[in-house]
Amino acid sequence: MxxxxxxxxxxxxxxxxxxxxxxxxxxxxxxxxxxxxxxxxxxxxxxxxxxxxxxxxxxxxxxxxxxxxxxxxxxxxxxxxxxxxxxxxxxxxxxxxxxxxxxxxxxxxxxxxxxxxxxxxxxxxxxxxxxxxxxxxxxxxxxxxxxxxxxxxxxxINLDKKVQEIEMISQEEDLIRYEENPGFNELLDEEYSYEGKVLYSQALHKLYYEDYEIQLKDFLYEQELLATE
Incomplete structure (x- = not known):
């Protein structure tokens, strides 16, 4: 099983x-x-x-x-x-x-x-x-x-409920907006397949924002290194 x-x-x-x-x-x-x-x-x-x-x-x-x-x-x-x-x-x-x-x-x-x-x-x-x-x-x-x-x-269903609950809470202005990084989000979704109505990247952003932010910073850093090569 x-x-x-x-x-x-x-x-x-x-x-x-x-x-x-x-x-x-x-x-x-x-x-x-x-x-x-x-x-x-x-x-x-x-x-x-x-x-x-x-x-x-x-x-x-x-x-x-x-x-x-x-x-x-x-x-x-x-x-x-x-x-x-x-x-x-x-x-x-x-x-x-x-x-x-x-x-x-x-x-x-x-x-x-x-x-x-x-x-x-x-x-x-x-x-x-x-x-x-x-x-x-x-x-x-x-x-x-x-x-x-x-x-x-x-x-x-439960994950979708949790995302909706969190979305109802007012967000700080300095938080990274989910839609601002489509390339990074697509990379996460390809690497971590998630069964459900909510994408893995969206779930990570809404439920574990700090982890999302850390991984995004690493991703952007790697992109900068590639651009300078």
């Missing part, structure tokens, strides 16, 4: 709480061959956990206690579906019709967890029902792609 883990790792500076999910991803990867049902259970846990996080962040009326204590059989796919609906409200390019269709698979994962899971439901030995490696690999691939797409949209 390198794709999902990489996305989370790249965004830890802005979203540090998401480091919580990395050990779960690694546990899913570790158990793929020897304990495939643990892998399946970890994948469902990731889907549920990230869905709950999105709901609580984007829905002001969401009740965290009620969400955590939901013991209904179909809770996993309902939570994911609700998360995708909230993403669509805040991100008009998010394809909720496509991702929402996965809610049926998530319901099946919930059933697999209930009948074969090794962690949430302790099993007597010898264990009668077991998933195979192929199924665990498929579940990991689906979870990786699905959550990577979903989480990338969530990160972009």
């Amino acid at each position: 390198d794709s999902l883990k990489s996305l989370i790792t790249r965004n830890l500076d802005v979203f540090p709480d998401f480091e919580y999910y990395i050990p779960i991803i690694e546990k899913a990867e570790r158990n793929q061959e020897l304990h495939p049902d643990i892998t399946v259970e970890c994948c469902l846990s990731l889907i549920q956990g990230i869905s709950k996080t999105i709901i609580l962040d984007l829905d002001e009326k969401a009740d965290p206690i009620k969400l955590e204590n939901d013991n209904t059989e179909s809770r996993a796919h309902h939570q994911f579906k609700r998360a995708t609906e909230l993403l669509k409200v805040n991100d008009d390019i998010y394809e909720t019709a496509f991702t929402g269709s996965y809610s049926g698979l998530i319901h099946i994962l919930g059933n697999l967890r209930n009948t074969r899971g090794d962690i949430s439901h302790g099993r007597a030995v010898p264990k009668v029902l077991r998933s195979d490696v192929g199924l665990a690999r498929l579940v990991m691939e689906i979870t990786d792609s699905l959550l990577r797409y979903t989480l990338a949209s969530f990160f972009a």
